[in-house]
Amino acid sequence: MQINYCIYSIQRSGRHIVEKFLRQLNYNFCNCGSIDDETITKECYNTHIHLKHEGGNNFNFNRIKKCIFLYRKDIVEQIDANIRLLYTQTVTKKYLQTTQEHLSCTIDPNLSYEEIISVIKTSGVQFNIHTAVHGVRKFYKQMEENQNSNTLFVDFDSLIYDSNVQLKKIAKFISSDTINDITIDSAIDKFMLTFGEYVKKNMSVKNYNKLKKLIDTCSVEDTVKK
Numbered sequence: 001m002q003i004n005y006c007i008y009s010i011q012r013s014g015r016h017i018v019e020k021f022l023r024q025l026n027y028n029f030c031n032c033g034s035i036d037d038e039t040i041t042k043e044c045y046n047t048h049i050h051l052k053h054e055g056g057n058n059f060n061f062n063r064i065k066k067c068i069f070l071y072r073k074d075i076v077e078q079i080d081a082n083i084r085l086l087y088t089q090t091v092t093k094k095y096l097q098t099t100q101e102h103l104s105c106t107i108d109p110n111l112s113y114e115e116i117i118s119v120i121k122t123s124g125v126q127f128n129i130h131t132a133v134h135g136v137r138k139f140y141k142q143m144e145e146n147q148n149s150n151t152l153f154v155d156f157d158s159l160i161y162d163s164n165v166q167l168k169k170i171a172k173f174i175s176s177d178t179i180n181d182i183t184i185d186s187a188i189d190k191f192m193l194t195f196g197e198y199v200k201k202n203m204s205v206k207n208y209n210k211l212k213k214l215i216d217t218c219s220v221e222d223t224v225k226k
Contacts, residue, residue, distance in 0.1 A: 079136060
């Protein structure tokens, strides 16, 4: 038995944006949050046609008819995005759920990444930079292994800066010509009115190089272990 569609995303790569847009086209999600072999439920198969998903172990892509991968191309920016999310949740003491909350994640510019990670850990979150880097690399590997006509890859920058084109591409990929262009264009126009203008929080060169150094250290450690 196959699941019709899956949104397979890494943290803060636009899943909330895509989900909100697809709801404009009356698609629903099972909201189970995970579809690894141990937690998959009947709802995952019986929901309308979509399943949202962020990570998971022993995930079997062979039973997905179509899958959308949402990601950030640059591993440094991806790890920074993950840290921003955890830090914001720690400071605000709440689990972020809306698109606006995810887009507004910020970190204290006066703190180093080591200090920020320390703040996150004080909240009880078991965050480890090495584990985070390993998880992102695993995600990239899964994308490489699933390069076929049944997968669509949308990176965060293109989703933000070329929204109309990417949203139409997603809608046509999902609908398989069951929804016409006029309906899709109308849904995009309506969505963009509520989406508003988004300014990406670019990393400074200094912060980028500092985080890259931490990530490179993880690579060295992996090489030594081998």
